[in-house]
Amino acid sequence: xxxxxxxxVKEAKQISPDTWSIPASKVTSAQLKRYLDDEHFGKxxxxxxxxxxxxxxxxxxxxxx
Numbered sequence: 001x002x003x004x005x006x007x008x009v010k011e012a013k014q015i016s017p018d019t020w021s022i023p024a025s026k027v028t029s030a031q032l033k034r035y036l037d038d039e040h041f042g043k044x045x046x047x048x049x050x051x052x053x054x055x056x057x058x059x060x061x062x063x064x065x
Contacts, residue, residue: 005035005038005039008022008026008027008031008032008035011023011026011027012055015054018056018057018058018059019054019055019056019057020054020055020057021052021053021054021055022052022053022055023051023052023053024048024051024052024053025051027053029048029053032046032053032055033046036055040057043057043058043059044056044057044058
């Protein structure tokens with residue numbers, strides 16, 4: 001069952017000003033990628049460790065022009 005943006009945001013726990021975590025049991029990698037691409041395209045990195053996604057969102061895009 002697809003999760004809404006609100007459900008993903010609600011499940012995420014902020015662990016620092018620019019880093020959040022969410023258990024892999026609460027969201028698939030495809031759902032997380034879709035949400036992050038829609039909301040923070042080019043500004044995020046994701047790591048998976050011990051079944052927890054750790055998401056870091058930068059203040060500016062990593063793409064340069």
